[in-house]
Amino acid sequence: MKGSKNTNNDRDWTDTETEAWMGLVKAQQLLSRNVEDELKKKGYPPLNWYDVLWELDRAEDGSLRLNDLGKRVLFDKYNVTRIVQRLEEEGLVSRTQCPVDGRGIFACITDKGRMLRREMWPVYKETVKKSFFSKFNKKELKELKNFIERIQASGLEETI
Template identity: 40%
Template sequence: MAEEKRIERVQHVWVRLIRAHDNVVRKVEAAVKAKGLPPIEWYDVLLELSREGGRKLRPVELEKELLVAQYNLSRLLDRMEAAGLVERLTCPGDGRGQMIQATPEGRAMQKRIWPSYREALEEHVAPDLSEKDLEQLAKLLGAIGGHLRPGGCGN
């Protein structure tokens, strides 16, 4: 009986977590889009490529950093390349392999998106939570996704 109660609680948490995620992502995406900026996925790609002073990543490495399915990432990179924000380079020692790198325009776009993204995050991610509540929420989410790399969204 106690196990069934726990399963019910876990299921309840799961549903609330997914609903909260969908709600916040939708609101943040809409706020950024309303400012005439590209989708937040573009920002996330540009942020990963700008870490450590700028880096080149294979698509599979970028896929792992972003937790995006390969087929979605390929189309996303195609659109970003067409917009001049990323470029594909031949991988040294592997003529068929590719590396992805942000262009100067891509780095500038990432810096341009960040203030609107930050504002949307502040408005839509737990706006009524205290600092203590935010710390507790981060701790709890960390316990759920402890295997994920910690990271910030800033530039």
């Protein structure tokens, strides 16, 4: 009625599976939180903003349809509307009507936006490097990358 491994007719995952899953979730949460905290500590905006700026910065002409942007950063459309609105208020992004599709709106990163992203980058970079990359050598990292890519590959289809 007790024992250390209690309540276990849940034993339909192996320990390895459970640990892999839990590990993945916690690891990502921890790492993201580290970055988030670091940014906050230095007075920068949240990770969300960085992600959006980054996607825009690297996109053709520094701009994307809200729709596309949303897919890339994995935000729901109403959140895209809102974050872009906030970014616009800060002058980091501008919004323009799409000429060919009357429904479409482009978000376009401004110089100020590019600057900000560039300032945030070292903080981001160093944190991830310290708490993630530093744990692996080149070969391992490549293996890890390959593993992770396999998850994603089909994860995407699921969501469509």
